[in-house]
Amino acid sequence: MSSITKRIPENASETLVALFSVLDQDSEDNGRMIFSIQDNLPFILKLTFKNFFTIVSEKALDRENQAEYNITITVTDLGTPRLKTKYNITVLNNSPTLHICSVSATDRDSGNNAQVTYSLLPPQDPHLPVASLVSINTDNGHLFALRSLDHEALQAFEFHVGATDRGSPALSSEALVHVLVLDTNDNSPFVLYPLQNGSAPCTELVPQAAEPGYLVTKVVAVDGDSGQNAWLSFQLLKATEPGLFSVWEDNGEVRTARLLSEHDAAKHRLLVLVKDNGEPPRSATATLHVLLVNGFFQPYLPLPEAVPAQSQADSLIVYLMVVLASVSLLFLFSVLLFVVVWLCRRSRAASVGHCSVP
Structure with missing residues (x-):
């Protein structure tokens, strides 16, 4: 018994x-x-x-x-x-x-x-x-x-x-x-990527010409439990612009949901929920940062914090161009003056003629 x-x-x-x-x-x-x-x-x-x-x-x-x-x-x-x-x-x-x-x-x-x-x-x-x-x-x-x-x-x-x-x-x-x-559901999901340790956030770049369904990134997480307690699902909780991005429930892939436009914000913040299949379920969240760019080189819309640095760079370029033009004109004037003086001296040596140098 x-x-x-x-x-x-x-x-x-x-x-x-x-x-x-x-x-x-x-x-x-x-x-x-x-x-x-x-x-x-x-x-x-x-x-x-x-x-x-x-x-x-x-x-x-x-x-x-x-x-x-x-x-x-x-x-x-x-x-x-x-x-x-x-x-x-x-x-x-x-x-x-x-x-x-x-x-x-x-x-x-x-x-x-x-x-x-x-x-x-x-x-x-x-x-x-x-x-x-x-x-x-x-x-x-x-x-x-x-x-x-x-x-x-x-x-x-x-x-x-x-x-x-x-x-x-x-x-x-x-x-x-x-x-x-x-096994009981005593472990919460742990997000491996993107890192959620409070360090500088990792920013994902998305080109302006991206088609709907473009793969932005993938949220990767693990669970210390076993069986169905370790089965994970993903869900988009918050977004800067709802409807622009979607998260696949089974694998955590983050993709664009529609075409991008010039009216979309340049910088986006997404909050993804990672939940296991235990009873009761346990969950964790992952924060993603997305930046819309023109290709993969120039931001689609300049960020406010980047404007002062850009202005300083433009001023320096103008200054260098002015200096270079001044030096070029001075060099050209010196060459012309040398040629005129040389021609006058040559004419004086050949005859008694008069040469006037302006």
Whole structure:
């Protein structure tokens, strides 16, 4: 017999309470098992696959009406006598519930010979600190996890439980308990790109001639959970100009939604929501900066902070052009003067004529 207790939210509809399986290594009827729970409880025992069973709530529960239910799952084989040799237990990641299950053994003797005590047997793997994970009540076989179990650190482990009577000589048997730690949504998505560490924002450039569907960038994020808890979806929460950009839900690609025009702002800020598929879901946000440019060289519209620097550059260019023109004119005048003087001297040497130099 195995008893499992879980905490589930109030007013939830059909909710998974436990997932478990039991394996009997015997054959034929000796290996066939019967599963049952108590009657008159708002829970259903379902066969999912072969010897895998789930317990789900049949309807929404009211905490004010009843705050706690104790569900006992009885598993027996069809052999003679009916034996129980292995327990497969499923616990939720970081579950606050300390009670994992109960191991139960019966003895057909009477008196002290029928009194059974329970103990944890030394693990076969010396590197697995079972004693730091679980403990057992020697009188009733209850197993009280010593701490919450983290799926990211330990997905599964197993150990042996011994049952010994108080007869003389004492007789004993053992059972194998296999614990599977299910993942819960305890990690939020983490944005890898663009970086959200408070440093200088990365600006994406978009040419003015971009067609609708132009790939601007891609938001990249990961989730430390597994399974559906790690499935991520993306959504555009805010934008400087709604309708200009869109975000693909499945892969985080940011694309233009229409043609750009000269009336669009030059600078845009986008806020993207990254959400996982857990229950309840966890989320993170990513901020993107987009700049519209004419090609990939000149901004489509000049930014206000760039105007003073541009004015200074224009003044310097004008000054250099004036200086260069002045030097060129002075050089040309010097050359002309030299030619005129040389011609006059040549004429004076050839004749006594008069040469007037203006």
